[in-house]
Amino acid sequence: MNPLSLKKLSFAKILNSTGLLVLVLLWILPTVGLLVSSFRDKDQLALSGWWTALSTAERNEFRRTGIPDEQYKRDGRYVISGKLLEPGGKIIQTFSTNFRKLTANTAGETAIFKDGSLFTLQENGDYEWISAVPFKHKRGKRIFYVAKVPPTFSLDNYREVLASEGVGQSFINTLKVTIPATVIPIMIASFAAYAFAWMKFPGRQFLFVFVVGLLVVPLQMSLIPLLSMYNDIGNYFGVAAKSYPGIWLAHTGFGLPLAIYLLRNYMGSLPREIIESAKIDGATHFQIFTRLVLPLSVPALASFCIFQFLWVWNDLLVALVFLGKKDEQIVLTSKLRELLGSRGDNWEILTSSAFISIVVPLLVFFALQRYFVRGLVTGSVKS
Amino acid sequence: MAGQLLDALIAVVSGIGVCVLYFAGSNYLLERIFSNEKGFSSSKDQWRRAIQPWLFLAPALFLLSVYLVYPVFETIRLSFFNFGGFDFVGLKNYIWAFGNPEFMQAIYNNLLWLVFVPTLSVVFGLLVAVLADKVFWGAIAKSLIFMPMAISFVGASVIWKFVYDYRGPEIEQIGILNAFVMLFGSEPQAWITLPFWNNFFLMVILIWIQTGFAMVIFSAALRGIPEESLEAARIDGANEIQIFFKIMIPQIVVTIMVVWTTITIIVLKIFDIVLAMTNGQWHTEVLANLMFDWMFRGGGDSGRGSVIALMIMIAVIPIMVWNISNFRKEEEGR
Numbered sequence: 001m002n003p004l005s006l007k008k009l010s011f012a013k014i015l016n017s018t019g020l021l022v023l024v025l026l027w028i029l030p031t032v033g034l035l036v037s038s039f040r041d042k043d044q045l046a047l048s049g050w051w052t053a054l055s056t057a058e059r060n061e062f063r064r065t066g067i068p069d070e071q072y073k074r075d076g077r078y079v080i081s082g083k084l085l086e087p088g089g090k091i092i093q094t095f096s097t098n099f100r101k102l103t104a105n106t107a108g109e110t111a112i113f114k115d116g117s118l119f120t121l122q123e124n125g126d127y128e129w130i131s132a133v134p135f136k137h138k139r140g141k142r143i144f145y146v147a148k149v150p151p152t153f154s155l156d157n158y159r160e161v162l163a164s165e166g167v168g169q170s171f172i173n174t175l176k177v178t179i180p181a182t183v184i185p186i187m188i189a190s191f192a193a194y195a196f197a198w199m200k201f202p203g204r205q206f207l208f209v210f211v212v213g214l215l216v217v218p219l220q221m222s223l224i225p226l227l228s229m230y231n232d233i234g235n236y237f238g239v240a241a242k243s244y245p246g247i248w249l250a251h252t253g254f255g256l257p258l259a260i261y262l263l264r265n266y267m268g269s270l271p272r273e274i275i276e277s278a279k280i281d282g283a284t285h286f287q288i289f290t291r292l293v294l295p296l297s298v299p300a301l302a303s304f305c306i307f308q309f310l311w312v313w314n315d316l317l318v319a320l321v322f323l324g325k326k327d328e329q330i331v332l333t334s335k336l337r338e339l340l341g342s343r344g345d346n347w348e349i350l351t352s353s354a355f356i357s358i359v360v361p362l363l364v365f366f367a368l369q370r371y372f373v374r375g376l377v378t379g380s381v382k383s
Numbered sequence: 384m385a386g387q388l389l390d391a392l393i394a395v396v397s398g399i400g401v402c403v404l405y406f407a408g409s410n411y412l413l414e415r416i417f418s419n420e421k422g423f424s425s426s427k428d429q430w431r432r433a434i435q436p437w438l439f440l441a442p443a444l445f446l447l448s449v450y451l452v453y454p455v456f457e458t459i460r461l462s463f464f465n466f467g468g469f470d471f472v473g474l475k476n477y478i479w480a481f482g483n484p485e486f487m488q489a490i491y492n493n494l495l496w497l498v499f500v501p502t503l504s505v506v507f508g509l510l511v512a513v514l515a516d517k518v519f520w521g522a523i524a525k526s527l528i529f530m531p532m533a534i535s536f537v538g539a540s541v542i543w544k545f546v547y548d549y550r551g552p553e554i555e556q557i558g559i560l561n562a563f564v565m566l567f568g569s570e571p572q573a574w575i576t577l578p579f580w581n582n583f584f585l586m587v588i589l590i591w592i593q594t595g596f597a598m599v600i601f602s603a604a605l606r607g608i609p610e611e612s613l614e615a616a617r618i619d620g621a622n623e624i625q626i627f628f629k630i631m632i633p634q635i636v637v638t639i640m641v642v643w644t645t646i647t648i649i650v651l652k653i654f655d656i657v658l659a660m661t662n663g664q665w666h667t668e669v670l671a672n673l674m675f676d677w678m679f680r681g682g683g684d685s686g687r688g689s690v691i692a693l694m695i696m697i698a699v700i701p702i703m704v705w706n707i708s709n710f711r712k713e714e715e716g717r
Contacts, residue, residue, distance in 0.1 A: 169387060173391075191406060192443035227683075310533060358533070
């Protein structure tokens with residue numbers, strides 16, 4: 001390779017890397033903003049952009065000094081002393097008794113007031129006010145100051161939403177929906193898939209094509225009839241129309257066509273000899289299925305499991321139709337949407353709630369990414 | 384808290400338990416009733432063989448019938464009936480739909496989404512797949528861009544609503560988009576209330592999610608292209624851009640179509656993002672959200688809701704059929 005082409009190559013490489021870097025940054029920036037914001041102090045969050053979270057903010061405030069009752073005598077003079085700031089890391093820069101002249105005195109200096117008294121204010125908020133004559137003012141004197149507020153991060157927002165906004169309960173509700181709505185369809189679909197793959201019965205081919213055909217039915221087609229069916233059943237038997245078993249079955253029904261399709265294809269591709277020899281050894285279909293086919297199908301089961309888990313966890317539509325909005329039934333997505341409406345400006349609540357709702361899928365996703373990708377890819381690319 | 388957890392645990396275990404009990408119990412009963420001690424095939428054995436597949440299939444077929452087959456016919460029927468589903472009204476609901484400005488707006492917006500979301504997701508996905516293959520940190524880059532796939536539409540809506548956050552021009556912006564706009568001296572905007580353009584701000588969310596999906600599929604497909612053909616082109620003096628358009632794209636064109644159609648179907652059913660961001664206000668209505676709205680508006684109008692649901696179904700079917708037949712062809716080609 002001559003030097004010229006080498007140079008060109010490295011230029012292209014740099015372009016390649018920067019292009020990718022820009023895309024990656026664009027993609028993760030919104031999520032990073034959410035995550036950073038959820039840990040910020042709620043006042044700071046409302047006043048400044050999350051990208052300034054690490055920088056120190058300046059704030060103008062005022063506090064009152066102590067009242068004359070607190071004064072004591074020292075070396076023949078009258079003194080009031082105390083703290084203007086509660087401990088928390090604020091650093092006083094400048095101070096004044098006049099809010100128009102905030103920068104009149106620097107922290108640590110002694111200011112001389114009009115009545116001749118001396119006022120010293122330290123950076124940490126400790127003050128000492130000394131006068132030759134006794135203090136007689138009624139309320140504490142107002143001291144205006146400019147303070148630096150260092151960035152503070154805490155779990156306060158999380159504590160608040162988990163306890164008082166009901167997000168904790170929603171989290172449990174979501175688990176209560178998601179786990180059975182993942183396990184039940186897998187169980188039902190794998191039995192059906194085995195039947196389609198390895199059992200003989202009339203109409204097998206037709207039924208399978210019919211099941212695959214149901215893949216085209218969008219969820220929206222089912223909602224109106226099912227909603228009224230649930231209401232009718234609820235009225236007739238005097239039970240609640242919106243219930244957990246109700247939503248488990250709905251998710252199962254909607255997930256079955258894809259599950260049966262994928263699992264049948266996988267089970268059908270297992271070597272025939274294994275199943276035949278087990279039959280000759282006298283194993284029943286139930287035994288062959290549970291002891292042989294199921295363990296061999298773990299990769300396909302895992303892929304579908306992740307799909308269904310993510311889909312149910314992240315679902316909003318089915319939850320809105322089949323579950324109520326009371327505390328004991330509302331799931332995370334539904335809760336989050338409600339908060340978007342009612343607490344639209346309280347970003348400390350929205351960001352932390354949103355993060356709670358996405359943390360489990362993210363963990364599942366990063367831990368099992370390989371299975372997830374494999375499932376996606378086998379569904380779409382020629383191997 | 385502990386009480387709630389225990390309660391949830393009991394519900395989960397009993398739900399799954401019923402399911403296990405059915406399969407284990409029914410098969411146990413079958414074997415007991417039609418047991419065959421002699422070990423030779425008998426009439427009992429034949430009975431068992433005839434019944435067993437249906438035991439395996441029964442729950443699946445039952446649930447499919449109740450949750451998918453029956454509702455399709457019922458929705459079609461309801462679309463010809465009035466709001467309560469009692470009086471036959473012929474084509475009245477259909478005529479209403481096509482004369483209704485909200486419905487036409489939804490159709491128009493859905494078309495906008497259909498044009499831009501699959502296209503841009505495919506373009507970005509392809510771009511990342513190609514770029515990431517050439518750098519040592521490609522796996523991390525892909526993982527990060529793939530991450531939004533795990534986030535719910537509602538969660539993503541919160542994330543992006545924060546990006547689009549708007550405050551008056553006199554105070555500090557906390558939404559990064561407006562802060563960025565102000566950096567260049569422009570006025571901050573309430574992005575999601577700007578008619579027409581707000582559609583695009585909502586689309587960004589779905590593109591953000593679907594690009595990862597497209598990338599993963601393309602990445603796998605690109606790896607399937609034989610290295611020799613790329614090497615041969617390089618020796619012939621083709622540059623990377625020519626290789627991309629003349630060799631890579633033609634090789635994965637089927638994959639591109641599959642990804643395109645898959646995202647198209649997702650777009651046709653898009654609902655959560657619109658509901659969470661605008662609930663169809665400011666001219667952002669889409670079919671699925673309008674349908675959901677009519678399910679409950681004024682106590683619920685099953686006739687009009689059904690017509691809208693049917694529109695979604697009619698749009699989805701041809702694409703889905705094409706997709707499945709394509710997939711089956713590939714399966715057979717293995």
